Amino acid sequence: MGTNLIWLSAVGLEAIILCRGVKAALLRKYPLFYAYVICVFLIELLRFSCHEFAPNFYQAFYWHTELVTIVTSYAVIVEIFGGSLRHNPAVTRLARTSMLVVFVLTGTYVASDMLHGGFASLPRVTAELGRDLRYVEGALLLVMLWLFGRYRISFGRNLLGLAIGYSLLVGLDVIDLAFLFLPGNEFSIALRKSLPITYVITLSIWCSGLWSFQPEPLPPAENAIDRDYALLAARTRAALAHLSTRVGRTLRP
Amino acid sequence: MSGLIPIVLLGTLILIFSGRLLMQWSRRSHTPVVTIEDYSQARAALDSVFAETAAIKRIFASEDMEFISQAGTGDVQRFFLKERKTLAIQWVRMTQKQVADLMDLHLKLASYTYDPSPRSEIKLTVNYLCFILASNGLLILLRLFGPFEAVRIVAYTVRAQEYFCSEFSLRLEKIDPVKLSSARQSGSV
Secondary structure (H helix, E strand, O other), rough: OOOHHHHHHHHHHHHHHHHHHHHHOOOOOOOHHHHHHHHHHHHHHHOOOOOOOOHHHHHHHHHHHHHHHHHHHHHHHHHHHHHOOOHHHHHHHHHHHHHHOOHHHHHHHHHHHHHOOOOHHHHHHHHHHHHHHHHHHHHHHHHHHHHHHHHHOOOOOOHHHHHHHHHHHHHHHHHHHHHOOOOOOOHHHHHHHHHHHHHHHHHHHHHOOOOOOOOOOOOOOHHHHHHHHHHHHHHHHHHHHHHHHHHHHHHHO | OOOHHHHHHHHHHHHHHHHHHHHHHEEEEEOOOHHHHHHHHHHHHHHHHHHHHHHHHHHHOOHHHHHHHHOOOOOHHHHHHHHHHHHHHHHHHHHHHHHHHHHHHHHHHHHEEEOOOHHHHHHHHHHHHHHHHHHHHHHHHHHOOOOOOHHHHHHHHHHHHHHHHHHHHHHHHHHHHHOOOOOOOOOOO
């Protein structure tokens, strides 16, 4: 009963996010994110139908669709990346390089892990591939969050909600997947049970952050006269400061 | 089990950094805006740092200690050592604060540059971490052995300070002033 309630809440919240996206005209602003939500929404409905009408097939179906969910969630990373660094070309270039390095490093780690582990049944391979893709995604997200903090990148309410909800989901999923693949780990069982609640919390954050359109902070614009005057004033002040230091040094006994 | 630690660390760091992002957003109204005035003040501060560096090298000059050893009594030597030690510790602390301030401004200005280079940013970060490590090590050495026994690490700290100043100077040269607001305007950075 409780599980069904969480499930239905998730589906309901996804529907609300989509409806608000259409009403607040956010669909065009964050198309990749909404494509991801549509995909997850459809998968949830399919899983529900499978659980009800073909429960024997559910486990395999779950892991296959989980892989699709993880692959499509990369779209959210792209959305956050593009939206937050639109006005910061310097940081964008740095972020691209760092993320490429992290992608290659994590990808290599994951590939070597998979090769050492050998190949088991198809659902097991699918589950492991999904887990490894989540690890790569987590590493990319970590680099992005670090850069946002380091360079004090400013966020609007919409993008912040998107980033915080997504970080909560990926962060806890990464921890959970790490424990899940350890045989006989009871902590994982508890964590796995709390994950649907985390997903509902994530959806609530997205719902609140993307309820209405909020403008992103823009770099201050100046007209040409102001700009020239400010530049001239800065240069004069710098020259005066430089001169006063020199005079001070000359007058010192 | 050994593979578990980095993954759990990864997940935990994601949660911590997202919390920091949320805090950064909630404090955005209290964060001072980078203005055209900061631009000019930073340049003036930079000049004074360069001027002080030459004078500071004198605190650690072993010639002074040699002179006191030859000419002064035991009390004078002890007093001299105590004075120099206090001065040296104050200098290291001041340098740490100055470099931290410059680094902070550098990061705030990073998105206003014409020609950013990921390589120089990574180099700067690594150097900054090394500087923090070296300057804290220097503080311990100064407390334990006094200012004249830590000459090599002092030379490193001074070189690092000069490096940060020149890097910062380069950053100022490359700033796009169009993107800097004046103090009159408000906005977020």
